Every structure is written in structure tokens, then in C-alpha cells.
Amino acid sequence: QLQLQTSGPGLVKPSETLSLTCIVSGGSISSANYYWGWIRQPPGRGLEWIGNIYYSGSTYYNRSLESRVTISIDMSKNQFSLQLSSVTAADTAVYYCASPYYYGSGSMGPFDPWGQGTLVTVSS
Amino acid sequence: SYKLTQPPSVSVSPGQTATITCSGNELGDKYACWYQQQPGQSPVLVIYQDSKRPSGIPERFSGSNSGNTATLTISGTQAMDEADYYCQAWDYNTAVFGGGTKLTVL
Numbered sequence: 037q038l039q040l041q042t043s044g045p046g047l048v049k050p051s052e053t054l055s056l057t058c059i060v061s062g063g064s065i066s067s068a069n070y071y072w073g074w075i076r077q078p079p080g081r082g083l084e085w086i087g088n089i090y091y092s093g094s095t096y097y098n099r100s101l102e103s104r105v106t107i108s109i110d111m112s113k114n115q116f117s118l119q120l121s122s123v124t125a126a127d128t129a130v131y132y133c134a135s136p137y138y139y140g141s142g143s144m145g146p147f148d149p150w151g152q153g154t155l156v157t158v159s160s
Numbered sequence: 161s162y163k164l165t166q167p168p169s170v171s172v173s174p175g176q177t178a179t180i181t182c183s184g185n186e187l188g189d190k191y192a193c194w195y196q197q198q199p200g201q202s203p204v205l206v207i208y209q210d211s212k213r214p215s216g217i218p219e220r221f222s223g224s225n226s227g228n229t230a231t232l233t234i235s236g237t238q239a240m241d242e243a244d245y246y247c248q249a250w251d252y253n254t255a256v257f258g259g260g261t262k263l264t265v266l
Contacts, residue, residue, distance in 0.1 A: 085257060
């Protein structure tokens with residue numbers, strides 16, 4: 037059974053780069069059946085999709101964050117990572133990694149499972 | 161950009177049926193899914209492909225999707241169902257979430 041676990045610092049200074057890693061267990065990150073994604077949730081607010089990556093390296097990003105986001109994949113460690121540059125207080129949120137199933141032919145499925153989430157606070 | 165709209169809150173009495181809607185342009189042409197989020201926890205998938213239930217999700221959870229509206233229905237609502245619920249769909253390769261609905265069981 038696929039499991040995801042997020043790791044990374046809980047505090048980032050303004051203007052710096054937020055970096056998080058999601059470790060995948062119970063399955064291979066090189067599986068053709070899954071994309072690997074990041075979603076965030078500011079305190080008291082709703083879910084915001086950040087982006088996805090496929091094992092081939094193909095990425096899709098939320099247009100509102102695209103200029104600051106990089107998602108990468110490390111098959112040797114069975115993990116994928118998020119980098120968000122030039123952060124401000126508005127980037128304070130719980131960051132989740134989650135895996136949307138890929139049915140093929142461009143058809144995406146639901147996010148399942150989700151990691152436990154990491155609260156990242158942007159503050160000096 | 162594509163947008164999904166949910167009511168901010170829905171209230172239901174225990175044992176009654178709760179209905180949560182999610183509206184989007186021609187949403188019925190896409191697959192909708194629903195997540196339940198308890199306070200302080202990660203979201204959990206409760207409905208996918210409009211009406212399918214993942215293993216372990218109680219039968220009282222059901223879904224439908226037609227026209228511009230997807231609907232999550234909880235029959236015989238229990239106190240444990242009190243949570244935030246989010247709909248989600250794909251607009252090409254972009255994931256879109258609704259704003260969330262807080263379900264209160266009182």
C-alpha cells in the first residue's frame with residue numbers, strides 16, 4: 037500500500053526558498069500509474085494545488101505559482117521534492133504531498149493517498 | 161481558469177441526509193471526487209469518478225455528477241461525519257479544488 041511522508045524545515049525566512057521532500061514507500065516512484073503532487077492549505081483556509089510530476093520528469097504547475105515552483109523527482113531515493121522560491125508570509129501553510137492516479141491518455145484520477153502534511157511558517 | 165464553487169457550510173441533524181454541492185462549468189463532463197478532512201488531519205478520499213467509494217468508506221457516502229453540479233450525499237449522517245468536505249476535478253492537467261464545505265451535525 038502506497039504511503040507518503042513529508043519532511044523538511046518548519047520555518048523559512050521571507051525571500052528564501054522553501055524546500056520539502058516526500059518519501060514514497062510501498063511502491064515505486066517510477067510507476068507509470070501515478071503522478072506525484074504537492075498541495076497546500078493556509079491556516080483556516082482551503083486546499084490549493086501546487087503541481088505534479090511524472091516519473092518521466094513531466095511537470096504541471098499551478099499558473100499562479102509557476103514562476104516560483106520547481107518539483108523534481110529522485111528515483112534512486114524513491115522521493116520527490118518541492119522548492120518554492122521568494123517566499124512571503126502568504127506562503128505559510130500546511131504542505132501535503134499526494135499521489136494522483138494516472139489512468140493514461142491524459143486522464144488523471146483522485147489524490148490518494150496523502151502524506152501527513154508539514155506546517156511551514158514563513159517568518160523572520 | 162476553471163473554478164469549483166461549494167457552499168461554505170451545511171448543517172444536518174443526526175440520522176438525516178446531508179447534501180453538499182459543487183458547481184463548475186460543464187462539470188458533468190469531467191470526473192469529480194470528494195475528500196473529507198477532519199480537524200488537524202490530512203484529507204481522505206471518500207468519492208472518486210463521481211460516484212465510486214474507495215475501500216473502507218461507508219456506504220452512506222454517495223455521489224453524483226451531471227450538468228454543472230456534482231453532489232455528495234451522506235445518508236443517515238453520524239456525528240463522526242462532521243468535517244470539511246472538498247470537491248476536486250481536473251481541468252486538463254490542472255487540479256482544481258472547491259473552496260470547501262463545513263458540515264455540521266447538530
